[in-house]
Amino acid sequence: xxxxxxxxxxxxxxxxxxxxxxxxxxxxxxxxxxxxxxxxxxxxxxxxxxxxxxxxxxxxxxxxxxxxxxxxxxxxxxxxxxxxxxxxxxxxxxxxxxxxxxxxxxxxxxxxxxxxxxxxxxxxxxxxxxxxxxxxxxxxxxxxxxxxxxxxxxxxxxxxxxxxxxxxxxxxxxxxxxxxxxxxxxxxxxxxxxxxxxxxxxxxxxxxxxxxxxxxxxxxxxxxxxxxxxxxxxxxxxxxxxxxxxxxxxxxxxxxxxxxxxxxxxxxxxxxxxxxxxxxxxxxxxxxxxxxxxxxxxxxxxxxxxxxxxxxxxxxxxxxxxxxxxxxxxxxxxxxxxxxxxxxxxxxxxxxxxxxxxxxxxxxxxxxxxxxxxxxxxxxx
Amino acid sequence: xxxxxxxxxxxxxxxxxxxxxxxxxxxxxxxxxxxxxxxxxxxxxxxxxxxxxxxxxxxxxxxxxxxxxxxxxxxxxxxxxxxxxxxxxxxxxxxxxxxxxxxxxxxxxxxxxxxxxxxxxxxxxxxxxxxxxxxxxxxxxxxxxxxxxxxxxxxxxxxxxxxxxxxxxxxxxxxxxxxxxxxxxxxxxxxxxxxxxxxxxxxxxxxxxxxxxxxxxxxxxxxxxxxxxxxxxxxxxxxxxxxxxxxxxxxxxxxxxxxxxxxxxxxxxxxxxxxxxxxxxxxxxxxxxxxxxxxxxxxxxxxxxxxxxx
Numbered sequence: 001x002x003x004x005x006x007x008x009x010x011x012x013x014x015x016x017x018x019x020x021x022x023x024x025x026x027x028x029x030x031x032x033x034x035x036x037x038x039x040x041x042x043x044x045x046x047x048x049x050x051x052x053x054x055x056x057x058x059x060x061x062x063x064x065x066x067x068x069x070x071x072x073x074x075x076x077x078x079x080x081x082x083x084x085x086x087x088x089x090x091x092x093x094x095x096x097x098x099x100x101x102x103x104x105x106x107x108x109x110x111x112x113x114x115x116x117x118x119x120x121x122x123x124x125x126x127x128x129x130x131x132x133x134x135x136x137x138x139x140x141x142x143x144x145x146x147x148x149x150x151x152x153x154x155x156x157x158x159x160x161x162x163x164x165x166x167x168x169x170x171x172x173x174x175x176x177x178x179x180x181x182x183x184x185x186x187x188x189x190x191x192x193x194x195x196x197x198x199x200x201x202x203x204x205x206x207x208x209x210x211x212x213x214x215x216x217x218x219x220x221x222x223x224x225x226x227x228x229x230x231x232x233x234x235x236x237x238x239x240x241x242x243x244x245x246x247x248x249x250x251x252x253x254x255x256x257x258x259x260x261x262x263x264x265x266x267x268x269x270x271x272x273x274x275x276x277x278x279x280x281x282x283x284x285x286x287x288x289x290x291x292x293x294x295x296x297x298x299x300x301x302x303x304x305x306x307x308x309x310x311x312x313x314x315x316x317x318x319x320x321x322x323x324x325x326x327x328x329x330x331x332x333x334x335x336x337x338x339x340x341x342x343x344x345x346x347x348x349x350x351x352x353x354x355x356x357x358x359x360x361x362x363x364x365x366x367x368x369x370x371x372x373x374x375x376x377x378x379x380x381x
Numbered sequence: 382x383x384x385x386x387x388x389x390x391x392x393x394x395x396x397x398x399x400x401x402x403x404x405x406x407x408x409x410x411x412x413x414x415x416x417x418x419x420x421x422x423x424x425x426x427x428x429x430x431x432x433x434x435x436x437x438x439x440x441x442x443x444x445x446x447x448x449x450x451x452x453x454x455x456x457x458x459x460x461x462x463x464x465x466x467x468x469x470x471x472x473x474x475x476x477x478x479x480x481x482x483x484x485x486x487x488x489x490x491x492x493x494x495x496x497x498x499x500x501x502x503x504x505x506x507x508x509x510x511x512x513x514x515x516x517x518x519x520x521x522x523x524x525x526x527x528x529x530x531x532x533x534x535x536x537x538x539x540x541x542x543x544x545x546x547x548x549x550x551x552x553x554x555x556x557x558x559x560x561x562x563x564x565x566x567x568x569x570x571x572x573x574x575x576x577x578x579x580x581x582x583x584x585x586x587x588x589x590x591x592x593x594x595x596x597x598x599x600x601x602x603x604x605x606x607x608x609x610x611x612x613x614x615x616x617x618x619x620x621x622x623x624x625x626x627x628x629x630x631x632x633x634x635x636x637x638x639x640x641x642x643x644x645x646x647x648x649x650x651x652x653x654x655x656x657x658x659x660x661x662x663x664x665x666x667x668x669x670x671x672x673x674x675x676x677x678x679x680x681x682x683x684x685x686x687x688x689x690x691x
Contacts, residue, residue: 042463
């Protein structure tokens with residue numbers, strides 16, 4: 001992630017340390033110290049201020065970003081909404097970590113899932129290659145004139161962020177050309193035309209402002225695919241709104257986000273080798289939620305397990321569960337579907353756990369009934 | 382520094398009329414006079430914490446600000462302008478901007494002394510080239526006169542109401558100028574509307590054109606919150622200074638300088654009497670409260686004189 005940022009060479013990077021995202025600004029600070037980038041690095045006194053300063057910089061006409069995790073994101077919560085409503089194309093490198101309490105430094109998705117309605121684009125990665133590739137594509141999506149919304153590039157804390165993996169990097173010049181110069185239309189430091197940002201807007205205009213944000217969101221899926229196509233031509237690596245793994249003829253499938261998809265793919269491979277028709281759908285773009293496309297991709301699947309690495313406290317499952325179930329309902333699907341809560345606070349997910357989920361799905365088809373649809377995986381009851 | 386009242390007042394307004402602030406509001410007087418410190422031709426980006434000033438001057442789709450302006454939230458005017466100033470440096474470095482910009486942010490005492498203190502402290506400590514201006518009217522006026530840490534002792538506010546068991550706010554006000562001076566920034570000053578705005582004008586210009594972080598604390602009376610006769614604002618400010626309740630001073634590179642010493646220090650009750658928020662202090666039997674108030678003013682005045690004599 002830090003290398004992608006070095007290659008992008010953004011204008012302003014305010015940051016505050018929090019485990020496990022700390023290494024991103026830390027590596028970046030050494031790039032600044034050694035003249036490898038000409039970014040203004042602002043080591044602020046809190047995450048609220050890192051997002052506030054990133055907003056100020058972006059409004060001023062600079063390409064800006066920050067990085068954080070967990071409580072850091074919670075602390076900048078109000079600012080997330082302000083960034084989005086100001087239509088500022090700034091980036092947040094989010095290294096997913098459980099929210100307190102109890103205080104926990106390991107991975108789950110409770111931080112970004114809570115911010116799913118803040119008006120940010122959210123893109124998730126399974127591994128370091130994807131985190132890098134997503135970051136390189138981020139500004140092209142976020143700054144697109146039909147979008148102009150902030151973007152969150154998410155990866156799993158420790159599991160991905162601190163993993164030692166070989167990844168393929170693009171050349172610096174390739175990234176620079178792909179990302180391009182930032183040329184905002186309206187900005188504070190435009191000597192030709194001053195601008196005011198952040199109005200008081202009450203009953204007469206607030207709703208139109210929100211509707212405009214939604215309009216930007218409507219264009220995101222198209223732009224994500226356009227940018228991915230260009231990126232594939234450059235890198236040879238293909239990306240979509242989500243990844244379908246052995247899904248074509250699958251009878252049972254898992255819908256999942258992040259690093260655990262890698263573990264689940266191992267289970268799929270193992271079960272496929274044994275002749276089981278299992279598959280997986282891994283979400284890449286979570287906000288906006290490509291509901292119709294996901295429902296279409298799952299239309300032939302008989303039993304589905306939606307995997308949530310965050311609680312929703314609805315008494316019927318987590319946020320991804322709610323989104324996928326709604327998508328299936330809208331598509332008049334008659335699939336059996338259950339929602340698992342797994343991996344909270346870094347709880348390990350093993351290949352056998354994923355195999356167990358597929359076994360449950362198989363049993364559901366046999367029973368013709370999903371049974372309890374709100375389940376926990378790997379819990380000590 | 383020479384000061385020409387007429388010339389200064391005739392500078393083009395950078396906060397246009399037609400905004401929705403109350404008649405006689407001290408906040409707008411502070412803003413207009415700080416902006417007169419900008420040299421003509423110099424551009425500025427103005428920051429603003431949430432408060433009366435923001436909601437009344439930038440109500441969509443209208444803005445009263447001639448310069449570029451950014452409001453972000455209540456507690457982050459310092460951090461927001463840090464980012465704007467960082468962007469300025471980045472764009473300059475990359476050769477994308479030729480013009481000179483100055484960075485000035487305004488916050489009320491709620492957004493500055495209280496909820497915005499961390500953000501302000503960070504911006505000051507990092508020494509961004511900006512001026513943070515607090516227009517201090519001693520309470521959360523925008524939400525309806527609630528006490529802040531800038532509210533003076535015994536003031537009657539909606540969260541420290543005077544009652545049978547209460548004499549108003551039980552605590553003394555925070556000395557924020559001293560807190561910011563302790564950050565060792567290049568320039569800190571305290572002022573208000575006296576001497577035909579000479580003191581304010583000189584300090585604003587110095588703050589804007591001193592490289593690095595600067596802080597101005599301006600006593601800006603609120604006729605609604607303080608409950609005085611609105612046209613008497615200049616008299617109220619003068620009494621604030623003549624009683625040494627609100628001394629005029631600056632801290633330049635760590636050196637404390639007293640800018641004005643009254644020939645005859647007036648009793649603080651002269652400042653308190655015209656204000657409805659202190660009415661209860663003048664009831665029979667409350668003489669000890671006035672005495673305690675005077676004692677605190679004297680203590681702080683002596684402390685300031687000591688700092689300035691070193």
